[in-house]
Structures are given as structure tokens and as C-alpha cells.
Amino acid sequence: DVKVTQSSRYLVKRTGEKVFLECVQDMDHENMFWYRQDPGLGLRLIYFSYDVKMKEKGDIPEGYSVSREKKERFSLILESASTNQTSMYLCASSVLAGGPPLSTDTQYFGPGTRLTVL
Amino acid sequence: AQSVTQLDSHVSVSEGTPVLLRCNYSSSYSPSLFWYVQHPNKGLQLLLKYTSAATLVKGINGFEAEFKKSETSFHLTKPSAHMSDAAEYFCVVSGAAGLIFGTGTRLQVFP
Numbered sequence: 001d002v003k004v005t006q007s008s009r010y011l012v013k014r015t016g017e018k019v020f021l022e023c024v025q026d027m028d029h030e031n032m033f034w035y036r037q038d039p040g041l042g043l044r045l046i047y048f049s050y051d052v053k054m055k056e057k058g059d060i061p062e063g064y065s066v067s068r069e070k071k072e073r074f075s076l077i078l079e080s081a082s083t084n085q086t087s088m089y090l091c092a093s094s095v096l097a098g099g100p101p102l103s104t105d106t107q108y109f110g111p112g113t114r115l116t117v118l
Numbered sequence: 119a120q121s122v123t124q125l126d127s128h129v130s131v132s133e134g135t136p137v138l139l140r141c142n143y144s145s146s147y148s149p150s151l152f153w154y155v156q157h158p159n160k161g162l163q164l165l166l167k168y169t170s171a172a173t174l175v176k177g178i179n180g181f182e183a184e185f186k187k188s189e190t191s192f193h194l195t196k197p198s199a200h201m202s203d204a205a206e207y208f209c210v211v212s213g214a215a216g217l218i219f220g221t222g223t224r225l226q227v228f229p
Contacts, residue, residue, distance in 0.1 A: 004161070033216060040127070042208060042219040043162075058216065090161065106152070107217060109161040 003027070004110035006091050012116045019078040021113050023091030030095060032039040032074035033058075033107065034066060049074055081117045089113045120145045120213040124220035132228050137181075137196040139223045141209030144190060150212035151192045153183055156222075157205045165207070168192065179203070199227045 008023035025032065031050050035043040035058075045058030047066040055066050059091055063085060067075045074093075090112045094105040125140040148201040151172060166177025173185040179202075183194045192209060204227045210218040 035219075041222055042221040044219075045216050048216055092162075106164050107162075109154075109163070111131060111159070111161040 004091055004093055004108050006089075006110040006112050006113050010114050010116075012118065013078075013081050014118055015082060017078075017081050017117075019081050019115065019117075021076040021078075021115070022088055023074045023093075023110055024072055024077070025074075025091075025093040025108070026072065027093065027095075027108070028071065029093035031093060031105070031109075032068065032073075033092040033094075034064075034074065034076045035090045035092065036060070036085075037083060037090055037112070046076065057111075081115075083117050085115065086117045087115060089115055099117065120149060120211050120218050121168075122211045122218055122220040123225050124207075124209050124210050126223050127221065128226065130226040130228065131199045133201055135197050137194070137199045137203065139194040139207050139225065141192045141194065141220060142190050142220065143192060143209070143211045145211060151183075151185060152210040152212075152217070153177065153181070153192075153194050154208045154219075155205050155212060156208065162208065165194070199202045199225075201227050201229065203227055 004025045033048040034046045037043045044060050049055045049068040065077045091110040092107040094107045121144045125141045135173045151168040154162040155165050156162045166175045168175045174184045181196045206222045206224050208222050210217045
């Protein structure tokens, strides 16, 4: 089974703190993704990466950055946390597929990190 | 541009009755479509996937969905609901840079 793990299930931080969310996958997948999930809005893509040291902005990258130094690990960084970044953060991975890059591939999700910024 | 609309934010059914979760999509090319399920405090799990093969797609746990191009719909159905089906369901369409998620439908199942 594919396993995607996230470093924390629950996290509480203060406004202005630098926050690191870690994600690790064990299936040698090429692609990794970070989403945030908010009630009534579904999942929105923050950043994705299709290779080590490669990253692409998703729909809502403002206030976030990412790092992918190793294939299995994809980190989401909140440089200066704000209260509007309180959310559930989901990491996912997928195998590189042909056709429109990334889009037809099944994504495997981690359990999520619920971040509260006070 | 690609988009997906889930027509109901909440659906309630009695155990043993049919389930219908509605989804409409918009895509400028032949899309891939997915249904994911999220149980409380769990990650998202793929239920089923359509990628231009058979229009009726069977998934896990007795769910299936039918791709109807003329109606731009991809509704999720199950003949008989079980208590364990209570969860949030997301309809998803493939986009140019990854997946585009609907806003979700919360399914409640009453005994």
C-alpha cells in the first residue's frame, strides 16, 4: 500500500511564527502536492512538485513556500504564520503519468495536519 | 478551463436506501474524473476514476458513477447505503496542473 505520512496531526502556532509541515511518501512517486482544505471550499492546491528541487505554484501560493530536497519528502513552509492560514493541510503524491502532466494520475493522500494559528 | 460543481452540500439517507451524489463538470478537453471519500479524521481515499474508457465506472465499497458527456455529469450512486458510508465525498476533475476539487458533499446515513 502507498503510504503518505505527515509529521503532525494537530499543530498550534502563534501569529508570526515560521511553520514547517513535513510530508513523506514511501512509493518512490515523482509528484507531490500540498493542499489546504476549508469548509465549503473543498481542497485548493498550494504548491506541487514533479521532481526533486522542482516546484510549481498552485492556485493559492501566497504566504507559503515549499522545499523538496529529496524525492520522498515535500515540506510546506509558512514564513510568517497568520490567522487566515488556520486550516487543514493535506499532502498527496502520485506517479508521473503521460498526457497532460500530472492531471490524470491518482493521488494518494496523507491524513492531514490541522493547523491553528492564534 | 476546468471546473466541477457538486450540487448538494449535504445529503441524508436511511440505511438500506439508494445514494445519489450529484456532480457536474466543465472541461475544455476530454477530462479525467474522480470521486474521493474522506472519513472523519482520515485522509482522502480514491473511490473511483474515469479516464475515457467505459462510461460506467465501478469503485470500491459498492459505489459506481456514470460519465454522461451530453449532460456533463458524473453522479455517484450506490444501491443501498450503509452506516459506514457516512463521510464527505469530493468530485474531482483533471486540470492542466493537477486536480480540481469540488466543494464536497457530506453524506449522513440514518439507521
